Amino acid sequence: MPLLVLGPSLAASFVYVFVFTGWTLYISLSNSSLLPTYGFVGLDNYASLWANRRWNIAYTNLFLFSGFYIVGSMAVGLLLAILIDQRVRGEAAWRTIFLYPLAVSFIVTGTVWSWLYNPTDGIQAMVRGLGWTSFSFALASDRHYAIYAVIITGVWQASGFAMALFLAGLRSVDQDLVKAAQIDGASTFRIYRKVLLPTIAPIFLAVAVIQIQFAIKTFDLVAALTKGGPGISTTFPAIYVYDLMFQRGQIGEGAAAAIMMLAAVAVVLVPYSFWVVWRRRKEAGHG
């Protein structure tokens, strides 16, 4: 009976993970254009992918976005977690405010922020209306800076998530450790730096790994916020895949780009999961 229950899910997951990946991998090695075909062309699609200027922009954006997005959301999240950890009144209310963006979709967030960035209707118009008529804030419509508009919006959406994880971590630290430090006369700042933050160090890594995954898969946010523009300046790998597969009928190269996305996820996750297993073993060994 147990196997009978598990069987269909196992089969489905197996197909989903291995067959689908293998299939896409095969398409990426074929001469598919408008429809999948199976003439083998080796690594041709990968060669033309990496020679494409737009793909170069896409992965440069990915690096830029990942870096700022992770550091930004973790910094803001940590600050918020520490602030809330100071026995503030109405803790639940503050938490609710900082976390609500996670409940709504990137589509909603991206759409609303695209309005705020709009120079004639949004933030720039508001500040100019207040009297500062030379004020300029047109991030999203400038192709050198549009990527930062995406980053700011991403950080806005994701900081609450980092906050929740950090706060859970801070609360799980053994209170005796904190008390001992207080008796020794350590200041609050010192206690955070020397006791609390080192204890929750693994959470930093976990948050970073999760955020990198989000960054690699970024699609909705950009689709709603900038649609990859102005021009092609905010193209991301996921946007590129979609565009090649469904707008331009270059399925083979699109599949190659999708495989590169999978490779990026693997590059992050494989070492991380080894590290997690290693740490668990070590802890079990000590216990």
Add this chain to the structure above:
Amino acid sequence: MAETALDQSLDHRAAAVAARRHFLTRFVIYGLLVVFAAIYLVPLLVVVLNSFRDQQEIARNGLISLPRSFRLEAWGQAWSTYCIGGTCEGMQRNFYNSLKMTIPATFISTAVGAMNGYVLSKWRFKGSEALFTCMLLGVFVPGQISLMPWAFILGNLGLSNSTYGLVLIHVIQGISFTTLFCRNYYISIPDDLIKAARIDGAGFWRIFYKIILPLSSPILIVTVIWQFTGIWNEYLFGVVFTSGQQQPITAALVALTASGTNVRAYDVMSAAVLIGALPPLLIYLFGGKYFVRGLTQGAIK
């Protein structure tokens, strides 16, 4: 005598300094919290206010401005009459599409996940851990990898451009998550309970219904909330595999905001955005505790 008086006044002064410092830190803490709260709330406030403002007033005073008009028409238009790509039925059809997609997909994937979790925690067999790890990989595979295979499968099943196709995708994709959640929760139910029930002659299903399910409500709530918000908010599969009247609300929102001609109907678009955001927001507000639990559990495995 004099010395103690001096000591006392020094004590007073030290206490006063400490009190002032305490007040100052509190001031900074609350000040920062208020600033951040404003940054988080202003976008929401802007959308809510604009959905009640008059379009001409928005055009005149910009999006971020105190309302000088109040009307409800934008909501009605967004719901039932606004035109998206040639059809003028507002968002209602897409809203129902999203419900028709999200509710079955949520419940099927949660039910399957609960049974899988039960097997993987209480009926372990040789190699079950390895199989579990394989299933987990599904959490990490980017959706882009599965686009071409799904297009082929949906086409052959006759499910292209239909809500049922999306249900199928979300069930298969969701099983990894729901299994993970349930399995990790059921692990903490003592095995002795199961053993005792087996000695009493209870079988596989009886144990599931009589012991496991009654203990499951916290994890089932977490899983349902997680799946519902995730599937409701999903965009990639919605935009790739459906079009026009079959689209879920996320894809329709993008189509709606992109279809703006010269004058952008911010009032209607604001109402539409809120209609799309409302179900998960309500779930968040009423099930906040479980929502956060799902978030932290999903993150730290």
